[in-house]
Amino acid sequence: MVEKVDTAVVRLWGDEVGAVSWLEAQGYAVFEYAPAFLKKGLDLSPIHMGLTAARRGNAIFSFPGQNRDTFFGLPGMLADALPDKFGNRLIDAWLARNGRDTGSFSPVERLCYTGRRAMGALEFSPAVNTRLDRAAPVEIAALVALAQAVMSQRSGLDVQLSTDRADGEAIMDILRVGTSAGGARPKAVIAMNAEGRVVSGQAEAPPGYDYWLLKFDGVDDLELGEPKGYGRIEYAYHRMACAAGIDMSECRLLEEHGRAHFLTRRFDRVDGDKLHMQSLCGLAHYDFNAAGAYGYEQAFAIMRRLRLSKAEAVQQ
Incomplete structure (x- = not known):
């Protein structure tokens, strides 16, 4: 039987970034930066979870208004670490083998299942399947x-x-x-x-x-x-x-x-x-399921906010 997990610790290169908790009744997650991590000056998600806001005392982030089919109630930075539909089908098969209802397996638990194996550099504990x-x-x-x-x-x-x-x-x-x-x-x-x-x-x-x-x-x-x-x-x-x-x-x-x-x-x-990574959708909270809703104009606007170079813009 797979034990239920409500809160996961998020780490980056061995340092604790913060914690994410799943609010079952509300159907979304809340993330909070660890105070020690804020002192490091690493701005992992500067558009919607930036250090400036966090250091002003706004270190708790939740985004209940985002499309659930895209972000699953998670901040974009963490939703980027989730598996795709294919990976989730594999996890569902594993859950069935281990006597756990797939509908009760929250997005935070799916992050814990990913554990140290996510794309990018973020890691999640407690790990659900260390095998x-x-x-x-x-x-x-x-x-x-x-x-x-x-x-x-x-x-x-x-x-x-x-x-x-x-x-x-x-x-x-x-x-x-x-x-x-x-x-x-x-x-x-x-x-x-x-x-x-x-x-x-x-x-x-x-x-x-x-x-x-x-x-x-x-x-x-x-x-x-x-x-x-x-x-x-x-x-x-x-x-x-x-x-x-x-x-x-x-x-x-x-x-x-x-x-x-x-x-x-x-x-x-x-x-x-x-390497730490974020997709454009995860960084800017753009809904990749909304076909035609976004274009290069939005991508270039985000690049300007990130102060990327002309050479990097030309590559797009």
Whole structure:
């Protein structure tokens, strides 16, 4: 049985940033900076959770008016660390195996499930599932098959995984790689060495391994209608972007069994060290589900507020 957690401690590079508590009756979270962290001068989310306001005594933040389908009752800085729909389906399957109703598993608990494995550098404790905090070898073809099962079976997968021991081992493999990255498409967080050997990338990898995001090819998300071969298309766009002078993380194709999975080097890891990151939506509290509501005008306005350079604006 998975024990309920109402409050999580948020850490960055070993320092306590603050704490976030889930208010069950209200349906949203409240975050408070730790006084010691405010003295460090690190402005992690300057638009809506800035140090200036916090130091004036406004160190408690909540945003109940934000779209629940986008931010899940969390401040944008923390919502960025949540898994995507694919990752949440994996977590729901794990909850079913462990006797916990998925509807009672709050967004703060999902942060604790992510623990030390979130994108960026924020970490959350108490960790809900520490079995995933190690780098284990993974088989890409098996992950593709299980990822497809997750996308197509949805609720039926919970029953299958709760009764089949072999599938139970398989779900641990995909949980190790598929529950921390956000975004629209099913993906895995992996580490790969020069010989092409792959281990889970959500924990510290052995020497000689680099960290990558892998977008599955041959996995059909029925909500998005993704066609097989999308990895090659995305790689072609990457090549065109580079030819146009846009700076991008290194990208590759990982081919197996006729599939071509799109790989991009993790932008939040440098030599294994974690970089703090925020998406534009998380930083500015823009609703990425509101198609057409935002444009480059808003993006450039945020860049000006952050005092970014002309060269950085040109890249957009």
